[in-house]
Amino acid sequence: MGRHREFDVDEALDAALCVFWRKGYEGASYTDLTKATGVERPALYSAFGNKEALFHRAMERYYEHYLHFFPAALEQPTSREVAAHILYNAVELNTRYPDQRGCLGIHGVLAGSDAAEPVRRALVDARAKGEKSLHERFERAKKEGDLPEETNCAALAAFIMAVTHGIAVQAKAGFSREMLDAVADQALSTWPSSPRRP
Amino acid sequence: MGRHREFDVDEALDAALCVFWRKGYEGASYTDLTKATGVERPALYSAFGNKEALFHRAMERYYEHYLHFFPAALEQPTSREVAAHILYNAVELNTRYPDQRGCLGIHGVLAGSDAAEPVRRALVDARAKGEKSLHERFERAKKEGDLPEETNCAALAAFIMAVTHGIAVQAKAGFSREMLDAVADQALSTWPSSPRRP
DNA sequence: GAGATTTAATATCGATCGTTATGAAAAAGA
DNA sequence: TCTTTTTCATAACGATCGATATTAAATCTC
Numbered sequence: 001m002g003r004h005r006e007f008d009v010d011e012a013l014d015a016a017l018c019v020f021w022r023k024g025y026e027g028a029s030y031t032d033l034t035k036a037t038g039v040e041r042p043a044l045y046s047a048f049g050n051k052e053a054l055f056h057r058a059m060e061r062y063y064e065h066y067l068h069f070f071p072a073a074l075e076q077p078t079s080r081e082v083a084a085h086i087l088y089n090a091v092e093l094n095t096r097y098p099d100q101r102g103c104l105g106i107h108g109v110l111a112g113s114d115a116a117e118p119v120r121r122a123l124v125d126a127r128a129k130g131e132k133s134l135h136e137r138f139e140r141a142k143k144e145g146d147l148p149e150e151t152n153c154a155a156l157a158a159f160i161m162a163v164t165h166g167i168a169v170q171a172k173a174g175f176s177r178e179m180l181d182a183v184a185d186q187a188l189s190t191w192p193s194s195p196r197r198p
Numbered sequence: 199m200g201r202h203r204e205f206d207v208d209e210a211l212d213a214a215l216c217v218f219w220r221k222g223y224e225g226a227s228y229t230d231l232t233k234a235t236g237v238e239r240p241a242l243y244s245a246f247g248n249k250e251a252l253f254h255r256a257m258e259r260y261y262e263h264y265l266h267f268f269p270a271a272l273e274q275p276t277s278r279e280v281a282a283h284i285l286y287n288a289v290e291l292n293t294r295y296p297d298q299r300g301c302l303g304i305h306g307v308l309a310g311s312d313a314a315e316p317v318r319r320a321l322v323d324a325r326a327k328g329e330k331s332l333h334e335r336f337e338r339a340k341k342e343g344d345l346p347e348e349t350n351c352a353a354l355a356a357f358i359m360a361v362t363h364g365i366a367v368q369a370k371a372g373f374s375r376e377m378l379d380a381v382a383d384q385a386l387s388t389w390p391s392s393p394r395r396p
Numbered sequence: 397g398a399g400a401t402t403t404a405a406t407a408t409c410g411a412t413c414g415t416t417a418t419g420a421a422a423a424a425g426a
Numbered sequence: 427t428c429t430t431t432t433t434c435a436t437a438a439c440g441a442t443c444g445a446t447a448t449t450a451a452a453t454c455t456c
Binding site for chain 3: 199201229239240
């Protein structure tokens, strides 16, 4: 019983996600969030808890709705296709929306005030989790003969992730999709696998 | 005439630089800055102007004292050595100080509140300037026959910068120097030039 | 319809942000 | 020594931060 909620929680979450995407965790104020969501402050607290909890929800949604290509990439048949899938989809995501370029996750991994440290750790952990799964995928590729026996799979996964992060930074700096695609091309140009495709 | 300044301006600037390096522009408060420099707030304002001016001074000093390897790298004889110089020195710098990992510049390139936008633009511009000089260096290499005629020098420069940024992000996430060196190895493994050295 | 319960909106909380008056302390010139 | 000038340190400025107390409005059960 009681009064009904007048706003859609998922819509509000999507709007909040975009604010965090543009400004990062600390750069996004509740003034920004209420403006973007159209929901007053106390209602956001009532629906999501505090700012950190709201960010975590936004982060989950980001992984589900925007980074879904990452787990999908791992299912590609060859390690090279896995890497290509990740890189080109990252470029596309990072340049898709003119108002929110770059990657939500990349903001928080970097520094901030001491108060934001828990959020930073959460993003660092999420990043590490993704890299670990990529590493394991490359190990599988090695077992399957898709990657040479002497391949350093951990380093290869770290390399792909590094290029992805670099692409996010450059997207934030205003690079075109074409240029970032060329960066991805270069990253893939010397893949250690025996290439099925050029 | 008048009272003498009781602190060393350059020492204070170095201390402030370290704070910005660790926390970024917005993450660093004057409380942090006074604690690190040992200089009271009004004295910092008197010596440097406001926070943005102080950050610009710190940024200049960062480029002079810590990124000096970048212009030096451009003078290497081959494009591959230029790239290697940049990457390995970036790894070293990003992992040299346990308390301030990553790159000062990379923080501000990414998002923040609207108030920090001028600082972000300054860092974006500085980044672009460095990439432009690298691009020009590769064009020279092409003319000299060090790089193949069909090389996309802009993309190659963007690639090296992207890997450098990615390394900075991963350093902030806690990667070891050894792992990041391996990332640099991978980035160099497919260099388009005719290698003089392996 | 009456009472209970939940949400909405306004207004405000204490804390901290960057910034700056203010007056004492120190060093120069007279 | 006295005045002038500059720096230092305390304290406080208005603005904004994340987070709420409070009250009115809306919807349920009975």
